[in-house]
Amino acid sequence: MSEQYKVSVSPHVRDSITTSKIMLYVIIALMPATIFGIINFGAHALLIVCVSIASAVASEYCYEKLLKKPITTNDLSAVVTGLLIGLNMPPQIAWWIPVVGSVFAIIVIKQLYGGIGQNFMNPALGARCFLLIAFSGQMTTYAAGDKFANLADFVQGEFTSHAAGALDALSGATPLAYLKQGYDFNLGALFAGNVTGVIGETSALCLLVGGIFLLIMKIIDWKIPVIYLGSFGVLVLITAAVRGYSNPCLYMLEELCAGGIMLGAWFMATDYVTSPITYNGQIIYAVFLGVMTWLFRMVGSGSEGVSYAIILGNVITPMIEHYTRPRAFGIAKEKKQKKEAGAS
């Protein structure tokens, strides 16, 4: 028998894209934001990013070596996890905190659930939430040298005449905290990114460039990030209008550029493993993320909530997939079957 009669199981048509290639594209897409963060925050930021990546890869290697499993460090997924953890750290944090985060992400969230493709939530985000609860003081201190000492200088005015509290009370806070209080923060600074925040989240421009690169390379689908940002934006617009802010559109744009929503929407919510694969499921998931982020940011007491929103989305993903499973070809719709049963 010649080769052409070989019998095999589907899939028969294979793409040249592999896990390591996808991960490499994600790393390339994250590079603008990483480089900008390092330039913005200095050498310590570089150290943090490097330590995160190294500890993530090392813990994956050690775990798989110890348990005599196939070593999967070559697929670069641990590098992406480490890079994302590094980008989620405040720039002046102690070096060992991202190490704890990386070990937690790789071992507890990824490997204990079965390794790549089996984790129930995004490892980097899980680690971020773990660290946020474990070291809440260090994780929310953004005071970063002289450069950002006067964040209040970026405040251009007020959206509402009764903005709560004096500006002095907010020193060392993030732009989001100002927005929450009803101050008009400089949109240009938020978009370009020379403000405080975690290393990778400040520049909406760099993240947008990376996200569009992923879209063009067809690594991610447009639905999750666009619908997520869109639903969040619409809700913020309505809130701002209801609260009587002077310029709701500007307020919405500033909310979209500030904080971790760009990083989350393009790079974390789109994680293949923890987002739905069905068409309708992705739309439901994205809207859910938008609503949850809006709830955390506008209704809740804190000013940021992207990571918790995405983790909640990750957790309900199996349920979304269960209810949005597409109809298999050749099988009648549920309703029709019921009708036939009734007729007979």
Add this chain to the structure above:
Amino acid sequence: MKKLKKDSPIERIWNGIFVENPVFVLVLGMCPTLATTTSAMNAIGMGLSTTVVLALSNLLIALLRKIIPDRMRMPAYIVVIASFVTMVDFLMEGFTPDLYKVLGIYIPLIVVNCIIMGRAEAYAGKKPVVASFFDGLGMGLGFTLALFLLGSIREIIGAGTWLGMKITPSGYVPVNIFVLAPGAFLVCGFLVAIMNKLKIGAGRRPKSEWDPTEKICGDCFSCMKFGVCDKKPEGTETAAQTIAKSKGTVAEAVAKPAAGAGATAVKAAGTPAGAEASAAAAGAGTEKKEAES
């Protein structure tokens, strides 16, 4: 280890601490386990008060097991348990007010702790008095040890102290999350995993559920192959038939033999016994018709 005599005091205590540890093996009483183990001291307090209630209520229930009517056993057990819990509650309020304040609602809630109800139902309601008392004692000690372990780990990692004393080096930054709720779940999960490793061992991994070569099926209704496979379950009809019947397509096929049986019964109607049989068959037939319509 030498095999212990069944229901002997030492066997019961060993059973409660290791073989059937209420937290790590039976996974009972998770609410106080997770909520009160923020420190080793709280864990000991909770564990010991539960032990007292468990041992005494087991003792009393075993004493009364022949008097309590079977259908009234639940309310009776609750009354016994609740009276002991009330005693422990007042005693703790009087003698250990600090611990009482920390544990708060979890002391009265011992009444509804499922370990106590579980042991009363599974053991004390059936077994002799001494064995029941030691069963309660063993279970309580197992619970206390588990809580103490959980509380110690959480306190050392999460606060850097043990039983209130600082034992970590000065540079240690406490990992807050371990004193909070997520830490309880994390530590408990790891401890259960270690316990399973100790009990089951590496060489005896349970088989995966989906094993096509498996010969003994067990319960058809929770089987993944239900409806596809044609093996006969414990009842008389095959799984495929059961499915078809539930859809109503083979209702006729099932009705036919019943009608046949009715006909034979009518033939034999000469004797009184036959008449009865025919009446029964006719009854069955009408039932079937009703089911069809």
